[in-house]
Amino acid sequence: MMTFEQSLDIICENIGKIDYPQHPDLLYAPIRYILELGGKRVRPALTLLACSLYKDNVSDAIEPALAWEVFHNFTLMHDDVMDQADIRRGKPTVHKVWNKNTAILSGDSMLILAYRIMAKAPSGIVKSLLELFSKTAAEICEGQQLDMEFETRLDVTEKEYLEMIRLKTAVMIGACLKTGAMIGGAKMSDISSLYEFGINLGLAFQIQDDLLDIYGDPVIFGKATGGDILCNKKTYFLVNALQRAEEEDKIFLLNRLEAKSYDDNEKIREITALYNRLQLREQAEKKMMSLYNKSISELEMVDLPESKKAVLYEFAGQLIERKY
């Protein structure tokens, strides 16, 4: 058993040791760049934590954990191209530092690198891990596809939205935990419960992200609020507002979404007021808590002493208590 911080330390210590070629420099420098940008490294840390529930020596889980982190950063590199995002973790994105072709091709190399690292897992389990990896990777692409399709749709339902964030965000959290549990030698039912714990926590996390974008304290949250509103992002809020707003509210909302020129603060203020009128904050908090509670009941079903699981309870609690 280990703490979340110990797990993070192992990841941070090993991420710089990932082995890939130096040449051609223009292909591999962007991989180094994005891996060195930092990020919370939550996903690989969860792999180690899940493994540590079942055995003290987590060294077999280090490479698979790193494979997930490399894969995660590959998705960021390609998503940033597709979303035309200029900034990632406070720094220019790969396609801004270099160009789009470099971001596409280095991303491809990074996906291949992730497979190569995952393939270093212990031989008895590598086949199952690669299956999980491929299945999850395919789902994440499906999630990104749905997210892009939602951009041009006004009739996205809450159910569709939840399926999109399940694919785009939650399955990787579940799969990272499952990877660690599998390497730790957990029994099938535990592996499955930890996966579902991750899925539900991932969903709760994403809804909280949507909440924080509107109601978060910019100082504590670390970025200005209203970003999702300004770019008309199909969040839990906008999707539900489009479904539930009636008559004048609906016309007002559609007008605001279509307006080409507007005052940023006014748009944020007016749309937030609409969300408030529709009581979407309460609805989102309720949905988030329900998903969080579902994740906790999955964790309760994991057949281990509570003392062992404490670290995951704590992790889930902290995630959900991110301050407004």
Place this chain on the structure above:
Amino acid sequence: MMTFEQSLDIICENIGKIDYPQHPDLLYAPIRYILELGGKRVRPALTLLACSLYKDNVSDAIEPALAWEVFHNFTLMHDDVMDQADIRRGKPTVHKVWNKNTAILSGDSMLILAYRIMAKAPSGIVKSLLELFSKTAAEICEGQQLDMEFETRLDVTEKEYLEMIRLKTAVMIGACLKTGAMIGGAKMSDISSLYEFGINLGLAFQIQDDLLDIYGDPVIFGKATGGDILCNKKTYFLVNALQRAEEEDKIFLLNRLEAKSYDDNEKIREITALYNRLQLREQAEKKMMSLYNKSISELEMVDLPESKKAVLYEFAGQLIERKY
């Protein structure tokens, strides 16, 4: 043992049966589209042929062969985005039918699909095959990167050019043959010789492609000549011309490369005349034959009766005899 046509028949019969999801349609329709565009299917056919040298039942090699074909088409989908190519096999490219984001994301899904298909190989050998697959895939990305870098360079050497086409084109031919030989249970020295046969044949093939673009009969070749010349592509010819042209010729060549407006036929005629003055056709034919001969001596080292290897001798011969 089987003929090349029998091998192709098996591939064509099975390529439509590749299993992938239907939803989201916008993610998977481009995969279906590019796989149904056709193509020569030479790579997967070589995998089956190499396997058939060692055992009559090639069924274990079908999935790995298809994995190579899916991977090959993934590279085409992303390369077409990077090269801004509008036409592939006479039809609009994926990013023209849909858009660039779709081509990027469907391509990613296709790379993952290729891994999933390769992972269906017999369990005793799947680890080695995945290693070969990842190593080769990484090399092919390196080749594409070098090819893109060459676009803005005027000092590419013949040696660098050969290394680029080795990575971009030849290693996949070698790896397809190696995959089949491994599944067939060939001994190490045969596996290695067949790989080298493929590498050298792939290099010879690419140089012949460069030759055909200039000296090919448009009717027999199936496309207009001079395409590489018009887009200043760094072929075997242009690379050598830039290295060897002197004084007036060099100035003339650099001027032609920089000219923004010109008559197509005149540019083709003038640059071909320069290639002729520099005797590059003879040099290219000599290089191609030397690589072809190298491939044949590798094939000779494969420890099988000549009658078994006849199909590969014939394949190599036909490749090299593509008419001008």
